[in-house]
Amino acid sequence: MGTERRSRGTHEAALTIRDVAERAEVSVATVSRVLAGNYPVAAKTRQRVMRAVRELNYVVNTHARALAGVRTETVAFVLNDVRGPSFSAAAYGVEREANQRGRLCLICTTEGDQERELAFMQLMREQQASAVILIGGVRDDEQYRERYTEIAQGLHAVGSRLVLCGRPSLGADVPATTVEYDNEGGAYAITTNLLANGHRRILYLGGMLEHTTSVGRLLGYHRALADFGVAPDPTLIEHGEFTRVSGYERTRAWLQQGAGRFTAIFAETDMVAAGALAALEDAGVRVPDDISLVGYDDIELASDLRPRLTTVHVPYEELGRTAVRLAIDLKEGRSREGDQHVVLGTHVVVRQSVARLHH
Amino acid sequence: MGTERRSRGTHEAALTIRDVAERAEVSVATVSRVLAGNYPVAAKTRQRVMRAVRELNYVVNTHARALAGVRTETVAFVLNDVRGPSFSAAAYGVEREANQRGRLCLICTTEGDQERELAFMQLMREQQASAVILIGGVRDDEQYRERYTEIAQGLHAVGSRLVLCGRPSLGADVPATTVEYDNEGGAYAITTNLLANGHRRILYLGGMLEHTTSVGRLLGYHRALADFGVAPDPTLIEHGEFTRVSGYERTRAWLQQGAGRFTAIFAETDMVAAGALAALEDAGVRVPDDISLVGYDDIELASDLRPRLTTVHVPYEELGRTAVRLAIDLKEGRSREGDQHVVLGTHVVVRQSVARLHH
DNA sequence: CTGTTAGCGCGTTCAT
DNA sequence: ATGAACGCGCTAACAG
Numbered sequence A, B: 001m002g003t004e005r006r007s008r009g010t011h012e013a014a015l016t017i018r019d020v021a022e023r024a025e026v027s028v029a030t031v032s033r034v035l036a037g038n039y040p041v042a043a044k045t046r047q048r049v050m051r052a053v054r055e056l057n058y059v060v061n062t063h064a065r066a067l068a069g070v071r072t073e074t075v076a077f078v079l080n081d082v083r084g085p086s087f088s089a090a091a092y093g094v095e096r097e098a099n100q101r102g103r104l105c106l107i108c109t110t111e112g113d114q115e116r117e118l119a120f121m122q123l124m125r126e127q128q129a130s131a132v133i134l135i136g137g138v139r140d141d142e143q144y145r146e147r148y149t150e151i152a153q154g155l156h157a158v159g160s161r162l163v164l165c166g167r168p169s170l171g172a173d174v175p176a177t178t179v180e181y182d183n184e185g186g187a188y189a190i191t192t193n194l195l196a197n198g199h200r201r202i203l204y205l206g207g208m209l210e211h212t213t214s215v216g217r218l219l220g221y222h223r224a225l226a227d228f229g230v231a232p233d234p235t236l237i238e239h240g241e242f243t244r245v246s247g248y249e250r251t252r253a254w255l256q257q258g259a260g261r262f263t264a265i266f267a268e269t270d271m272v273a274a275g276a277l278a279a280l281e282d283a284g285v286r287v288p289d290d291i292s293l294v295g296y297d298d299i300e301l302a303s304d305l306r307p308r309l310t311t312v313h314v315p316y317e318e319l320g321r322t323a324v325r326l327a328i329d330l331k332e333g334r335s336r337e338g339d340q341h342v343v344l345g346t347h348v349v350v351r352q353s354v355a356r357l358h359h
Numbered sequence C: 001c002t003g004t005t006a007g008c009g010c011g012t013t014c015a016t
Numbered sequence D: 001a002t003g004a005a006c007g008c009g010c011t012a013a014c015a016g
Helices: A017-024 A028-036 A043-056 A062-067 A085-100 A114-126 A142-157 A183-196 A212-227 A244-257 A270-282 A316-331 B017-024 B028-036 B043-056 B062-067 B085-100 B114-127 B142-157 B183-196 B212-227 B244-257 B270-282 B316-331
Strands: A074-079 A104-109 A131-135 A161-165 A177-181 A202-206 A237-239 A264-267 A292-294 A311-313 A341-344 A347-349 B074-079 B104-109 B131-135 B161-165 B177-181 B202-206 B237-239 B264-267 B292-294 B311-313 B341-344 B347-349
Touching (some): A017 A043, A028 A043, A062 B062, A062 B114, A074 A085, A074 A114, A085 A104, A085 A131, A085 A316, A104 A114, A104 B085, A114 A131, A142 A161, A177 A316, A183 A212, A183 A264, A183 A292, A183 A311, A183 A347, A202 A212, A202 A244, A202 A270, A264 A270, A270 A292, B017 B028, B017 B043, B028 B043, B074 B085, B085 B316, B114 B131, B114 B142, B142 B161, B161 B316, B177 B316, B183 B212, B183 B264, B183 B311, B202 B212, B202 B244, B244 B270, B264 B270, B270 B292, B316 B341
Parallel strands (some): A074 A104, A074 A131, A131 A161, A177 A341, A202 A237, A202 A264, A264 A292, B074 B104, B074 B131, B131 B161, B161 B177, B177 B341, B202 B264, B264 B292
Antiparallel strands (some): A311 A347
């Protein structure tokens, strides 16, 4: 009781460094120095200050500190949905790496809305985040491109690194780091697996071609066919959403109208594969005995399905970690601009959803 | 070209409101007013300012703005792992509700480390977050309790709301909001389901009793047994981790040593149930024909398993949304302290993993 | 309607 | 080793 504080004792009146200084009977400068620990202070004085801090339950004000030039390093990660198994694995990687390096990690969800992504990037500019990491497909609008470029330059201007995960560069005038994984190689490898098992007519349940992910995977599929001397059948190539229901619906439609036209299905994501599997199951089609099925991403679900899904492993967590690492290393000058494009490898995980075709 | 800026043109030199003012040939106050939009400004002046802002690609500095009293409202959500299906659903709810109300959402992962949770709460104090939402079990250490209390009071002092999701209150002297769901009721209901199907010896694969979640669920189990006049067998109650491997290992051990002692398994989470199912499958035990199995949480996985898992639905997304809503409503005076404890309902989702017992 | 100016809380010279 | 004073970029009185 009785210490005279300047304001009424209500809430909202946060303690300042001055309160601590008064209580410890030192100047604010001394308190600042004790807290920062970057300057010699007499042991006894330090004790007094620390005691006052504890007794008052004081913490610094981040904003004031930032304004004075000492920033709380923050890494921002932007994705469309935290619940998505693959991106959440990337988020986990970002989180771990950021924390390990003493950075705060901020996660934002866009629900696929480009506007929100842009707004969030602006916000990060305002907050002077040390890095902004973007993941997930984008429509490659010419109009959006311009806005991205502008904001990206703004980020660069405040020393904030922009990292694009599996996304096309914004052009030479926008300094950004790119981390991706080998979509094409993975698709090639798993298509090869089907081909080696005798499959020739492979239904391709793809995503939208605006997404570079889809482009890469489809490319791998085609290259594998070409290498096996199989002429691709364009009518077997489908485009749709990367969702379970999309996989279900599309497969059901094919079973009704195009049954017999294919012996295997390549689903562009495990989620789509899960939907496809459910449709096959509902139609009484056995996997892999009647139809073989492969996915892509190797999310946990892949080994929960029955049969366990043969798929392509994508190192999502590593993707997140790498993004953070590159951003920080570059900021601290431990890396040259030249290192700023990394492609992580993918590989096939063989499980039980592919059968050798006997004809 | 040739506008004279005060610093060398390198990076790191962010634009200030003054740059904009100079370019628009107005005072900084006018720029501030245009940007805030909370004060009359002549249309022509506004135009000039906006043009300068665009041309310069300027954004405000959050920290300076915060220091001057205008905060970017931020909601912080703390959980152990973004990849966990149930908590990530809660995170999604938090995200959505926060964004919908114009708040920034910050997500932090602790990996189960209480120290990190505490550190993060401190950080949020420093950042003056408008709300901090905690989810996940805690060990109810007397020592931790004290530290939580201290930080919680600190949060309160800066007007930051603390919300505990499914976690015991920190005591009457710590103002906090609690949102939980009915663990006991759900466990009661699903146990009842097993009992109604004739099961009497139900192996209980539980979590650690330090977690209130486990306490609640076990309570429901016991109450259901009591209501059916079944004497509980303490040796059928197991405690362990909430992981898939734990479920697998524990079930395997039981199959080797205690087979025949139970006709059904109640796994305290779907993850544990998934592990149990795998163990049963590997041992050639059919579900539900030989052994019935139920879980808890109703994560997506529950309907991917074969057989589809009968489980208790927990409204995780709603939990997150409610947490945010309560915090904001209270801050804005739209709610009284009395409303600050909400219990959401749970219900059984009947699928295919329980069979009627014929003996 | 617009400009001037005094803080917001902290880090950091420069004196002492 | 410690203290006094200025400035970080912005908002909000107060004048005009």
